[in-house]
Amino acid sequence: MLGKERDGNMLYVTGDTHGELDIRKLNTTNFPEQYSMTKEDYVAIMGDFGLVWNDGKEDLYWRKWLADRNFTTLFIDGNHENFDLLKRHEVVEWHGGKVQFINDSIIHLMRGQVYEIDGKTIFTMGGGTSIDKEFRKPGKSWWPDELPTYEEYEEALRNLDQHNWKVDYVFTHTISNNIMKFMRYEKEESELNTFFDLIEEELTFRHWYFGHFHADEQVKDNYRLLYIDVIPVQP
Numbered sequence: 001m002l003g004k005e006r007d008g009n010m011l012y013v014t015g016d017t018h019g020e021l022d023i024r025k026l027n028t029t030n031f032p033e034q035y036s037m038t039k040e041d042y043v044a045i046m047g048d049f050g051l052v053w054n055d056g057k058e059d060l061y062w063r064k065w066l067a068d069r070n071f072t073t074l075f076i077d078g079n080h081e082n083f084d085l086l087k088r089h090e091v092v093e094w095h096g097g098k099v100q101f102i103n104d105s106i107i108h109l110m111r112g113q114v115y116e117i118d119g120k121t122i123f124t125m126g127g128g129t130s131i132d133k134e135f136r137k138p139g140k141s142w143w144p145d146e147l148p149t150y151e152e153y154e155e156a157l158r159n160l161d162q163h164n165w166k167v168d169y170v171f172t173h174t175i176s177n178n179i180m181k182f183m184r185y186e187k188e189e190s191e192l193n194t195f196f197d198l199i200e201e202e203l204t205f206r207h208w209y210f211g212h213f214h215a216d217e218q219v220k221d222n223y224r225l226l227y228i229d230v231i232p233v234q235p
């Protein structure tokens with residue numbers, strides 16, 4: 001992109017960061033594209049952000065590290081988030097949907113929203129199931145809020161209605177039963193996966209990006225599982 005005429009905001013997508021564990025994909029060595037980016041450009045993380053975990057030293061260090069990058073960080077929530085802490089952030093309107101600012105340049109894209117960025121629409125629906133939840137402690141390393149509430153599903157449907165069930169991109173953490181079956185992944189089943197079965201049947205979308213399964217793979221023509229790769233959205 002360097003030296004080229006800029007045409008609107010750049011939007012990159014990547015997979016789970018899990019706090020500092022998988023954040024190095026966003027350093028300048030692994031993601032040199034950021035040299036030609038600005039705060040008007042975005043990198044969106046497909047859940048398991050993990051840096052609103054305890055507001056401790058590590059959270060604050062890496063949040064500042066992200067703020068020092070040449071891009072604005074967007075994230076949807078996954079299943080490994082501290083939802084009690086996340087809830088404390090004020091909800092504001094941004095590009096047509098609800099968000100929470102974690103700092104000036106880290107923005108939580110909430111569930112069931114449709115945003116419009118640079119003429120492109122994005123439907124977001126975080127959440128997922130921790131398959132290891134029996135080994136986790138409620139309120140310490142596991143939260144029932146990892147799955148959406150009835151109201152959040154309702155809000156998603158309402159917002160999709162308003163956009164006549166047509167968006168450019170879909171950002172989710174987990175994915176439909178249909179796509180899991182296609183990937184031969186059978187460990188998860190929740191109403192969220194079933195909800196996505198319904199959504200993908202009704203919705204016209206250009207490309208669906210998701211995380212959660214810790215692999216990088218193009219699935220069918222227009223589903224992209226993300227983990228380490230940091231890629232621009234399909235134009």
Ligand SMILES: [Fe+2]
Nearest residue numbers: 016048078212
């Ligand atoms: Fe994850």
